Amino acid sequence: MAxxxxxxxxxxxxxxxxxxxxxxxxxxxxxxxxxFKGTGVYIVGARDAMVIDPGPLLPDHLEALKRAxxxxxxxxxxxxxxxxxxxxxxxxxxxxxxxxxxAFGPHGSGREEGPKVEEGGDRDFVPDVRVKDGxxxxxxxxxxxxxxxxxxxxNHMCFALREERALFTGDHVMGWSTTVVTPPDGDMxxxxxxxxxLRARNDAILWPTHGGxxxxxxxxxxxxxxxxxxxxxxxxxxxxDDIHTIPExxxxxxxxxxxxxxxxxxxxxxxxxxxxxxxxxxxxEGGRYEIAP
Numbered sequence: 001m002a003x004x005x006x007x008x009x010x011x012x013x014x015x016x017x018x019x020x021x022x023x024x025x026x027x028x029x030x031x032x033x034x035x036f037k038g039t040g041v042y043i044v045g046a047r048d049a050m051v052i053d054p055g056p057l058l059p060d061h062l063e064a065l066k067r068a069x070x071x072x073x074x075x076x077x078x079x080x081x082x083x084x085x086x087x088x089x090x091x092x093x094x095x096x097x098x099x100x101x102x103a104f105g106p107h108g109s110g111r112e113e114g115p116k117v118e119e120g121g122d123r124d125f126v127p128d129v130r131v132k133d134g135x136x137x138x139x140x141x142x143x144x145x146x147x148x149x150x151x152x153x154x155n156h157m158c159f160a161l162r163e164e165r166a167l168f169t170g171d172h173v174m175g176w177s178t179t180v181v182t183p184p185d186g187d188m189x190x191x192x193x194x195x196x197x198l199r200a201r202n203d204a205i206l207w208p209t210h211g212g213x214x215x216x217x218x219x220x221x222x223x224x225x226x227x228x229x230x231x232x233x234x235x236x237x238x239x240x241d242d243i244h245t246i247p248e249x250x251x252x253x254x255x256x257x258x259x260x261x262x263x264x265x266x267x268x269x270x271x272x273x274x275x276x277x278x279x280x281x282x283x284x285e286g287g288r289y290e291i292a293p
Contacts, residue, residue: 003212005049006175011025011027011198012027012062013027013028013029013038013186014026014027014029014060014063014064014067015027015064016043016067016068018026019072019147019207019213020166021162021164021165022045022142022161022163022164023042023043023044023164023207024034024042024043025040025041025042025043025160026040026041026061026064026065026068027039027040027041027065027107028040028041028056028058028061028062028085029058029060030056030058030061030085031260033206033258033260034085034261035210036174036176036177036210036211036262037176037210037211038088038210039053039055039056039209039210040053040207040208040209040210040211041054041055041065041093041208041286042168042209043051043068043072044139044142044144044161045072045075045139045140045141046072046140046141047072047073047140048072048073048074048075048077048139048140049069049072049074049075049139049140049159049206050074050076050077050078050137050139050144051074051076051077051078051093051099052079052080052159052168052209053067053078053079053080053086053087053168053170053209054076054077054079054086054087054088054093055085055086055088055089055091056084056085056088057088057089057092058089059086061089062089062092062093062096065089065093066096067080069097073097074096074097074098074255075099075139075140076099076100076102076137076139077093077094077099077100077101077102078091078101078102078103078137078144078168079101079102079103079105079125079127079129079155079157079171080103080156080157080158080159080168080169080170080171080209081104081152081153081155081157081170081171081269082103082106082107082121082122082123082125082153082155083120083121083122084120084121084122084171086122086209087122087125088122088124088125088169090125091124091125094128095142097189100128100129100210101125101127101128101129101148101279102127102128102129102131102137103127103129103130103131103155103157104127104130104131104132104146104155104156104157104229105126105127105130105155106123106125106126106127106155106284107121107122107123107125107153107155107185107218108121108185109153109154109155110150110154110155110156111154111184111185111230112155115209119289120151120167122183129290131146131157132146132148133146133148133208133292134146137159141163142161142162142163143162143163144159144160144161144162145159145160145162145274146158146159146160146246147159147160147167147197147198147201149169149170149172149190149197149198150187150190151172151181151186151187151188151190151191151192151193151194151195152170152171152172152179152180152181152186152189152191153171154185154186154190155185156171156172156194157273158170158172158198160201160203164204164205165202165203165204165205166203166204166205166206166207167198167201167203167205167206167207167217168206168207168209169198169206169207169208169209170208170209170213171208171209171210172191172194172195172198173195173198173206173214173220173221173224174208175206175208175209175210175212175213175214176208176210176211176212177210177211178224178227178228179191179224180264180267180268181266181267181268181271182267182270182271183267183270183271186267186271187271187274187275188228188268188271188272188274188275189275189278191228191271192225192228192238192275195221195224195225195228197217198217198221199222199225200256201217203217203233203278204217205217206220207282212260216258228272231253231268231269231272232272232275232276234249234252234253235249235253235269235272235273236276236281236282236291237275238252239282239289239291240288240291244288244289244290245287245288245289246266246269246270246273246287246289247266249269250262250265250266250269252260253265277292280292
C-alpha cells in the first residue's frame with residue numbers, strides 16, 4: 001500500500017522555523033538513510049518553551065539550538081526515545097539551560113528482560129523525571145499529555161500538545177518512511193498495538209522527528225497498519241515458497257530497496273517472525289523458519 005508521505009517539509013539546517021502558532025522547528029545537519037534530512041527538534045511555547053528530542057551531539061547543532069532560544073527560556077527537555085539521533089544533546093542543553101529532562105526512562109527501560117539492547121542506543125541518558133502514559137506536563141500557557149507508544153523502542157513516548165491537537169510522534173510514526181522495528185528492544189506486537197492506540201485518538205496533526213507533518217492522521221495510520229500486515233503476508237508467502245532464512249526473505253521482499261537499508265530490513269523481518277512465532281503461526285530452528293504444524 002502506498003503511504004502518502006509529505007516529503008516537502010524542509011528548512012535550512014540550524015534555522016528556527018515557525019510551523020504553528022505554538023511550535024517551531026530546528027533541523028539538525030545529520031541527514032542519512034535512517035534520518036532522512038536530519039533530526040527535527042521541536043520548540044513549543046512562546047516564552048518559556050519545551051524542547052522535544054534535542055537531537056544528536058553535534059557542536060554546530062548545539063549552537064543552533066542556543067540561537068533558537070534567544071528571547072526564550074528552556075523550561076523542559078522532552079525525549080521521545082533514546083536513539084543517538086534523538087537524545088544525546090539533552091545533557092549539554094540541560095547544562096546550558098538548567099531545565100530538567102523528561103522521558104519514560106533510560107534505554108531498554110520498557111523491557112522485562114533487562115537493558116541489553118541493539119546498537120544505536122544512547123545508554124548515557126537517564127531522565128530527571130520519568131513520565132508514564134497519561135501524565136500531563138504543564139508549560140507556559142499550554143500542556144503536554146504523555147502517550148506511551150512502545151514498539152520502535154521499549155521506552156518510546158509521544159507527546160500531545162492539547163491546545164493544538166498536535167502529537168509529536170518521534171520515530172513511532174515518521175513523515176518520510178515507515179519505521180524500523182529492530183529486536184530485542186523493538187517489538188512488532190507492541191508497535192502494532194501502539195499504532196492502533198494512536199488510530200483511536202483524535203489528533204489533528206502529527207509532527208514526526210524525521211520528515212514532514214501528517215495532516216490527516218487516521219488514513220495515514222491506516223496505511224501504516226496495512227503496510228505491516230502486507231509485510232507479514234509477504235513473509236508467510238516466502239515460507240510457503242520454500243524461502244526459509246531471513247537473508248533470503250530480505251532479498252525477495254526488499255529487492256527494490258537501497259541495499260544500505262537491508263540490515264535494518266532484516267531486523268524488521270525478524271521482529272515480524274518473532275511475533276508470528278509467539279502467535280503459533282511460525283516455528284524456528286537453527287535460523288530456519290517454517291510454517292508451524
